[in-house]
Amino acid sequence: MKDIRLYEQILEIERPWQVERVSLNKERKELEVEITFKVRFWACPECQERMHILWI
Numbered sequence: 001m002k003d004i005r006l007y008e009q010i011l012e013i014e015r016p017w018q019v020e021r022v023s024l025n026k027e028r029k030e031l032e033v034e035i036t037f038k039v040r041f042w043a044c045p046e047c048q049e050r051m052h053i054l055w056i
């Protein structure tokens, strides 16, 4: 988990983007960094209008 935070700092990744996984591909001598975009939308139960975004 510490490593993931470190890569986020190095790559300057900020919310809602976040590093999901980091793995070393020894065959190709590559470091794979998987980045995801995590947001959750809430809608009004009456009119279905989008209310706000919750960063997770």
Ligand SMILES: [Zn+2]
Residues within 6 Å of the ligand: 044, 045, 046, 047, 048, 049
């Ligand atoms: Zn409403």
